[in-house]
Amino acid sequence: MRFGIEFVPNVRYYELEYYSKLAEDNGFGYVWITDHYNNRNVYAMLTLIALKTQNMRIGAGVANPYHTHPAIIASAIATVNEISGGRAVLGIAAGDRVTLERIGVKWEKPLSKIKEAVEVIKALHTGKPVNYDGDFFRMQGARLDFKAGRIPIYVGAQGPKMLKLAAEIGDGVLINASHPKDFEVARQNIEEGLKDKNKDFDVVAYASLSVDKNGEKAKDAAKIVVAFIVAGSPDIVFERHGISQEDVMRVKTALNNAFTKGDWKSVHEAVTEEMVDIFSISGTPDEVIERIEELSKVGVTQVVAGSPLGPNKAKAIKIMGREIIPG
Numbered sequence: 001m002r003f004g005i006e007f008v009p010n011v012r013y014y015e016l017e018y019y020s021k022l023a024e025d026n027g028f029g030y031v032w033i034t035d036h037y038n039n040r041n042v043y044a045m046l047t048l049i050a051l052k053t054q055n056m057r058i059g060a061g062v063a064n065p066y067h068t069h070p071a072i073i074a075s076a077i078a079t080v081n082e083i084s085g086g087r088a089v090l091g092i093a094a095g096d097r098v099t100l101e102r103i104g105v106k107w108e109k110p111l112s113k114i115k116e117a118v119e120v121i122k123a124l125h126t127g128k129p130v131n132y133d134g135d136f137f138r139m140q141g142a143r144l145d146f147k148a149g150r151i152p153i154y155v156g157a158q159g160p161k162m163l164k165l166a167a168e169i170g171d172g173v174l175i176n177a178s179h180p181k182d183f184e185v186a187r188q189n190i191e192e193g194l195k196d197k198n199k200d201f202d203v204v205a206y207a208s209l210s211v212d213k214n215g216e217k218a219k220d221a222a223k224i225v226v227a228f229i230v231a232g233s234p235d236i237v238f239e240r241h242g243i244s245q246e247d248v249m250r251v252k253t254a255l256n257n258a259f260t261k262g263d264w265k266s267v268h269e270a271v272t273e274e275m276v277d278i279f280s281i282s283g284t285p286d287e288v289i290e291r292i293e294e295l296s297k298v299g300v301t302q303v304v305a306g307s308p309l310g311p312n313k314a315k316a317i318k319i320m321g322r323e324i325i326p327g
């Protein structure tokens with residue numbers, strides 16, 4: 001099992017630098033930085049981490065070809081690859097529709113857009129001149145004037161068609177999920193995409209994780225993040241896990257109250273223990289290990305620890321290093 005960690009660059013750069021170094025010192029093999037226009041720039045942060053770490057693979061988790069042209073993504077991640085001595089990985093996905101529409105980006109045809117973007121990026125990374133005539137992207141003799149090196153491309157995917165596409169075109173897939181049931185379903189689409197392809201493929205559980213010696217404290221710390229995941233999840237996931245629409249609505253209403261009236265306590269009350277179990281990997285080190293073992297049984301090959309990591313971030317990273325990530 002590989003272990004990664006996700007950071008959202010909504011903190012000062014020196015905090016991100018500290019936590020990334022701490023993660024490397026505690027055995028994490030991958031660090032993934034999210035990409036939203038309103039946060040610090042993903043490539044600038046990846047460069048900072050490249051300069052401050054030695055071994056961890058460092059990735060955009062995830063870029064999108066809506067607010068950034070794939071030629072720029074190709075160049076930017078290749079630059080990080082050069083700076084890091086060949087440690088870059090690229091995560092790419094359709095982007096967060098609400099965030100993109102806030103900056104007037106027309107968000108349509110995500111499957112075709114991702115397929116074309118990955119084709120363009122791969123072509124540019126060969127170093128040869130690229131001619132490409134797609135529905136979204138056109139290239140006439142485009143070429144990077146520096147060596148990109150071999151950069152694995154992972155696709156962020158939740159839905160069946162995107163999961164299949166990820167397996168067809170990618171080196172791995174980043175799935176925002178924490179429960180084995182979701183990976184059992186995803187695996188069918190992945191296997192369909194992998195058919196007659198002879199390649200290593202990294203199935204990544206890009207999960208909300210919260211660990212502490214005190215399991216209840218850990219689960220409680222996960223509740224706000226879980227509330228956002230619940231609010232953004234499709235009905236098919238609630239049906240799969242038997243979560244009632246009433247419970248979902250209670251969370252959405254509570255989140256709304258939190259934003260309008262600052263009442264975050266009601267969010268904690270609306271998020272059930274069951275939701276924490278389904279939408280996060282939370283609890284004591286033993287409980288986290290148990291879930292990781294369950295995920296491994298359904299084909300997960302990398303667990304990425306996403307927010308909140310624990311009631312205390314630094315302590316949680318050290319607990320992961322000491323008690324969860326094998327020596």
Ligand SMILES: C[C@H](OP(=O)(O)OC[C@@H](O)[C@@H](O)[C@@H](O)Cn1c2nc(=O)[nH]c(=O)c-2cc2ccc(O)cc21)C(=O)N[C@@H](CCC(=O)N[C@@H](CCC(=O)O)C(=O)O)C(=O)O
Binds near residue numbers: 064109160174206
């Ligand atoms: C678009 C959506 O794809 P999805 O992969 O299921 O979900 C989208 C999310 O993965 C996407 O929003 C990601 O960008 C979210 N995301 C992040 N989004 C960000 O903006 N920034 C991040 O840093 C980020 C990190 C991240 C990490 C892991 C991860 O899994 C996702 C992450 C979907 O609806 N897929 C359907 C296909 C929809 C479809 O058929 N579309 C047709 C027609 C649609 C039309 O007519 O417009 C088509 O594309 O041609 C499916 O897979 O079945």
